[in-house]
Amino acid sequence: xxxxxxxxxxxxxxxxxxxxxxxxxxxxxxxxxxxxxxxxxxxxxxxxxxxxxxxxxxxxxxxxxxxxxxxxxxxxxxxxxxxxxxxxxxxxxxxxxxxxxxxxxxxxxxxxxxxxxxxxxxxxxxxxxxxxxxxxxxxxxxxxxxxxxxxxxxxxxxxxxxxxxxxxxxxxxxxxxxxxxxxxxxxxxxxxxxxxxxxxxxxxxxxxxxxxxxxxxxxxxxxxxxxxxxxxxxxxxxxxxxxxxxxxxxxxxxxxxxxxxxxxxxxxxxxxxxxxxxxxxxxxxxxxxxxxxxxxxxxxxxxxxxxxxxxxxxxxxxxxxxxxxxxxxxxxxxxxxxxxxxxxxxxxxxxxxxxxxxxxxxxxxxxxxxxxxxxxxxxxxxxx
Numbered sequence: 001x002x003x004x005x006x007x008x009x010x011x012x013x014x015x016x017x018x019x020x021x022x023x024x025x026x027x028x029x030x031x032x033x034x035x036x037x038x039x040x041x042x043x044x045x046x047x048x049x050x051x052x053x054x055x056x057x058x059x060x061x062x063x064x065x066x067x068x069x070x071x072x073x074x075x076x077x078x079x080x081x082x083x084x085x086x087x088x089x090x091x092x093x094x095x096x097x098x099x100x101x102x103x104x105x106x107x108x109x110x111x112x113x114x115x116x117x118x119x120x121x122x123x124x125x126x127x128x129x130x131x132x133x134x135x136x137x138x139x140x141x142x143x144x145x146x147x148x149x150x151x152x153x154x155x156x157x158x159x160x161x162x163x164x165x166x167x168x169x170x171x172x173x174x175x176x177x178x179x180x181x182x183x184x185x186x187x188x189x190x191x192x193x194x195x196x197x198x199x200x201x202x203x204x205x206x207x208x209x210x211x212x213x214x215x216x217x218x219x220x221x222x223x224x225x226x227x228x229x230x231x232x233x234x235x236x237x238x239x240x241x242x243x244x245x246x247x248x249x250x251x252x253x254x255x256x257x258x259x260x261x262x263x264x265x266x267x268x269x270x271x272x273x274x275x276x277x278x279x280x281x282x283x284x285x286x287x288x289x290x291x292x293x294x295x296x297x298x299x300x301x302x303x304x305x306x307x308x309x310x311x312x313x314x315x316x317x318x319x320x321x322x323x324x325x326x327x328x329x330x331x332x333x334x335x336x337x338x339x340x341x342x343x344x345x346x347x348x349x350x351x352x353x354x355x356x357x358x359x360x361x362x363x364x365x366x367x368x369x370x371x372x373x374x375x376x377x378x379x380x381x382x383x384x
Contacts, residue, residue: 015062016077016089025059025116026089030080033067041084047106050113057117081205088116119190136173231300238294242361243338249356291352293317294361295334297327307352314355315348321364329366336360 019026029045031038042063044050054061064071066083080087086101086109103109289310295303303325307316314334321328334343336357343362347355 015060019060019089022058022060025057025113027059027061027113028074028078028087028089029061029063030071030074030083030085030087031063031065032083033065037084038065044103044106044109047110049110050106053110053113053117057113059113059117086112088112136176235296238361239337242359245358246339246356249358253356291357292359293352293357294359295321295325295328296361296363297325298329298365299327301327309352309357312352313349314343317343317362318348325364328364331367332364333367335363335365337363 016026029041031041045054064074071083074087078087078089082102084102086103088101101108101112103112289308290306291309292304292306295305297303303321305320305324307320317334321332321334335341336343343355
């Protein structure tokens with residue numbers, strides 16, 4: 001039953017004018033840009049129940065596809081929220097009365113068309129009664145203004161009853177006026193109800209949109225908290241690994257000292273092998289030529305670099321941080337979390353191997369007062 005827009009040459013205006021001249025509803029099926037959804041919407045109009053209603057009302061039917069220039073033209077005149085939608089416009093009201101419906105079944109579509117057709121018919125009836133009353137009042141006024149001689153002639157006639165005709169006419173006018181007023185009150189009440197319903201629906205939509213925004217905000221906060229928790233857990237794992245490495249180094253040192261004291265290399269080797277944990281032997285930990293050092297900054301960031309365990313001194317680590325880490329404090333000191341150690345001036349000339357630092361995680365903290373430790377002493381011999 002849909003009328004193609006070809007005859008109007010992609011212009012909504014003529015369709016509205018035709019509906020206004022005929023006093024019929026202007027019904028627009030806004031189709032989704034998705035082909036499957038559009039086919040489902042068009043299938044509703046093929047239902048027999050809907051065809052019967054369309055045949056009774058005879059509305060001007062138009063279909064547009066959301067996102068096209070024609071849909072944009074229509075939306076600029078009669079806005080709708082989303083597609084698919086059925087937009088019903090009472091053209092006799094100049095387009096001031098319009099409703100958009102999201103129908104998903106033939107029964108719902110038929111009910112919408114019946115309801116809006118009834119509303120439009122009631123308003124048209126009220127308008128006709130108002131016009132009739134106005135014409136009757138005008139005719140009575142004209143007759144009263146022109147009625148000098150005819151009234152006198154009627155008064156002279158012996159059998160005439162001059163009050164009868166005017167009394168009947170007045171009664172008829174009053175009756176029509178009462179009926180018209182009742183129709184107008186009914187139309188006004190219906191209009192107030194519709195406006196209140198529109199406001200209620202708009203408030204529901206506003207609350208739903210606000211709830212969606214709140215849920216999105218909460219989701220972002222949860223994701224951020226999860227990232228922070230993961231970073232903290234990672235730092236704890238790295239600290240635990242550092243503690244285990246230190247423990248292994250201590251055990252290896254004990255084994256070496258025991259071997260030197262007893263002059264039993266075999267026993268020392270066996271003790272060192274027993275001290276290895278997680279597949280990493282003491283020899284491999286001691287003999288690593290290069291080790292990775294992690295510098296934990298006050299702002300929570302981490303800077304990592306690799307250094308030669310034989311040549312790199314503590315002073316070189318200070319110089320490396322000062323030259324390569326912009327976010328480091330001007331005056332800072334390097335500390336080891338476990339075992340708690342602060343690397344001050346007495347350790348500047350000691351190498352990583354001498355201090356038995358294997359993949360350490362050093363904490364860069366602001367130094368309370370004074371110049372930066374080791375400031376201006378030599379240059380870094382680290383390789384990163």
